[in-house]
Structures are given as C-alpha cells and as structure tokens.
Amino acid sequence: MNRFSRKQFLNQLIVLVSTLSLFGGESAISGKESKPVPKTIPIPEGETPVSENEPTAQALGFHQDAIKTDYNLYPDRKLPEAKNQFCATCSQFTKINEGWGKCNILSKGLVSNHGWCSAWSKRY
Structure with a gap:
C-alpha cells in the first residue's frame, strides 16, 4: 500500500x-449556506415565457426569479413584509400549472410562480 507523508496529505x-470552492461556490467549507434552488417545472407546450427584456417587463423591474430583483431600484423588496411577494401570490396572476401562470399586466407569455415585478398586489 502506498503511504502519504503528512506534507503530501496537506497538499492534496x-x-x-x-477545487471544491471553485466548483461549489458557496459551500459548507466556507461556512455559507446556499439558497435552495426552486424546482423547475417545464413550461406548458406551445407557450413561451415573458421576456425580461420586453419594455413593459423592464419598466416594472420584472424577473422570472424574484431573487434577481435590483434592490437599489426596489428597496421595499428587501422589507420583511415583502418576503412572500411572488407572482404566485399576486392578484394579477392566474395559475396554469405548478410552475407557470398568466399575468394580466405582462400578457405576452407566461410568468414563473417565483417571479416578481413592481406591480405586485396582494391577492384577497
């Protein structure tokens, strides 16, 4: 059996x-927890997602993933009461399946349940 010296072990x-920190990004070794990635639900056949580059979407700060919100432009999004503001909880949202739905404002496609825009309004 091939034995490692202490120096070889430490180098390895x-x-x-x-290598783990390069490929893993934030890892348990660095003491940071990574956020859970939402389960990806396929978009219904024949449908397309709303483009974040569409003029209306840009004007509303829309993102298919609410984590990508620009907090400098929308500081209220960081407030504790905004933690549950997602397309799925908006009054403008109509659910199509577990991951996607239609928005009454961004009508040129589907929006993700995990999306957000500045037009969010509480569903009653």
Whole structure:
C-alpha cells in the first residue's frame, strides 16, 4: 500500500478544498449556506415565457426569479413584509400549472410562480 507523508496529505487537501470552492461556490467549507434552488417545472407546450427584456417587463423591474430583483431600484423588496411577494401570490396572476401562470399586466407569455415585478398586489 502506498503511504502519504503528512506534507503530501496537506497538499492534496489544499488542492481538494480549492477545487471544491471553485466548483461549489458557496459551500459548507466556507461556512455559507446556499439558497435552495426552486424546482423547475417545464413550461406548458406551445407557450413561451415573458421576456425580461420586453419594455413593459423592464419598466416594472420584472424577473422570472424574484431573487434577481435590483434592490437599489426596489428597496421595499428587501422589507420583511415583502418576503412572500411572488407572482404566485399576486392578484394579477392566474395559475396554469405548478410552475407557470398568466399575468394580466405582462400578457405576452407566461410568468414563473417565483417571479416578481413592481406591480405586485396582494391577492384577497
């Protein structure tokens, strides 16, 4: 059996940790927890998602993933009461399946349940 010296072991460990941090990004080694990635639901056949580059979507700060919201432009989005503001909880949203729905404002396609825009209004 081939034995490692302490120096070889430490060198291998440094290489391993460096590689994991490069590929893993935020990892348990660095002490940071990564946010869970929402389960991706396929878009219904024949439909297209609303483009974030569409003029109306840009004017409303729309993103298919609410985590990508520009907090400099929309600081209220960081407030605790805004933590549940997603397309799925908006009064303008009509659910199509578990991951997608229609928006009355952004009508040129489907929006993700996890999306957000500045026109969000509470569903009653």
